[in-house]
Amino acid sequence: MHEFLTSHRDELITRCRIKVAQRAPPGVPEKELEHGITVFLEQLIKTLKVEQTSDPMQSRKISGASGGGQSALSEISESAALHGRELLQHGFTVDEVVHDYGDLCQAITDLAFEEGVVIDIDEFRTLNRCLDNAIATAVTEFGYQHDFVVAGQQADALNERLGFFAHELRNLLCTATLALSIIKEGNVGLTGATGGVLDRALVGLGNLIDRSLAEVRMTAGMPIQHRLFSLADFIAEIKLSATLEAQVKGCMLTVSNVDPLLGVDADRDLLLSAVGNLLQNAFKYTHAHSEVSLNAYAVADRILIDVEDRCGGLRAGDAERMFLPFTQVGVDSSGLGLGLSISRRSVKANGGILSVRNLPGTGCVFTVDLPRHSLPEASVVASAPVLVG
CATH class of the missing domain: 3.30.565.10 (Histidine kinase-like ATPase, C-terminal domain)
Structure with missing residues (x-):
């Protein structure tokens, strides 16, 4: 099988690129991503070659063990993690991460059928093992990076909101404090213009606090107290x-x-x-x-x-x-x-x-x-x- 993959390498890559381009979000460059299918295909060929040697278990250093394992012990898992990250950066979804590797599997089986090439059971198991480990690692890394990005966006939004709140709170408090200090000097009364400024600041503080408490209840999803x-x-x-x-x-x-x-x-x-x-x-x-x-x-x-x-x-x-x-x-x-x-x-x-x-x-x-x-x-x-x- 490794000879078939090597001789038809360019054809397989072209078929995969066509499928990826059909799903790619607008603005994604047409060139293949740095850690994409070409890298995986080379690692698959390398794995298949090692399995033809006198020490076939050495292939696990490239493909990883069946059922997964520590990604650091597998070349495929390491590159798949990088690929999952770059797919997120280019706007792909997690579904497209899975399809990205599935494209190669389909391209191999379709081309083998067209060329009349028979893939034996052991080689097909190796293909599935490599795909399984690559997809699992890519999806895991994609999810981790996605959660990290979302957490950062939420933190930025919260900081912005707190900044607005603190700014308005400070302005109202400074206004009330200034008006009160002038009134305490005894030169103006509570019923005059300065008293009106104090009233406006205190009303504004009350409204700001009430509004913020309501938002906290809504955002936190606290139960509604119907009566x-x-x-x-x-x-x-x-x-x-x-x-x-x-x-x-x-x-x-x-x-x-x-x-x-x-x-x-x-x-x-x-x-x-x-x-x-x-x-x-x-x-x-x-x-x-x-x-x-x-x-x-x-x-x-x-x-x-x-x-x-x-x-x-x-x-x-x-x-x-x-x-x-x-x-x-x-x-x-x-x-x-x-x-x-x-x-x-x-x-x-x-x-x-x-x-x-x-x-x-x-x-x-x-x-x-x-x-x-x-x-x-x-x-x-x-x-x-x-x-x-």
Whole structure:
């Protein structure tokens, strides 16, 4: 068989190159990779020659033992490891690593059939042993290098996110500290402009922390804590914090009345974060001294929570990309660009849908769409405030 492989070496390599080129990702050079099939073919021929000598077991130093073994003890395994690495570097998949060696096996058997050459059982076993060890080592190295690359990308992404977070946290903290030091000097009061700066910094710190905690929960895959609660009470709680933010931003906040019998079955903290992020986004981009509205109501079997701003409307394409992480579509580029991404993930985790509707020339409306639930009337009466005359 080694004589057949040697005499048809160029033909076999050409057939393999054609098959590899058909699977190669765009941009991969047409020339064969440094540790590719040509190297393996030479090692296979060498193995077959050694097995024809008086000491055939010496071939294991080239091919490795049947069933694998330590890659350092085999020439084929060493080159296969390098080949698996270079296939990853050129954009191939792990499936293509296996096919790369399978191409040669098919080329050998096809050409042998065409030429009427008979491959005896022992030689075919040697071929399979060499292929088995090469594929196993190449796939193992490919997987190791792939995991290493992915881990590096994840570390880079985490470092970038932490860097953004620390930068924004530092800015807000420095602003609050400076404003507080000026107020402590006694020359300005809490109700003046410096007090407003302090308010804005503290509100920003609170929003940043809430948003980050929600992201941690979503990223960590922590279980969703579903429970049934009053939609009216939920909106009232949001109104308390949003009113302060509206004052800080110099906007007017309008909140609709909510049917006290409407209920939501969701993770309250995640939903608070989602709607809170939508309001923060609205206050950030709405025009000065304009209005932000929060409306909650039912339509058929759905609960809808609308946050409407006066940002002037969205540009073409903004609605599709504004929910992507680290994306900011308005003039104000402060912040991490994570709020809307976290909101959508939080709403989705609660079985809902977050969408945006453009109001050209006016603003936009973000809508949280959730399954509708009703509260028992007895619980509504029990939670109603008691008026004392």
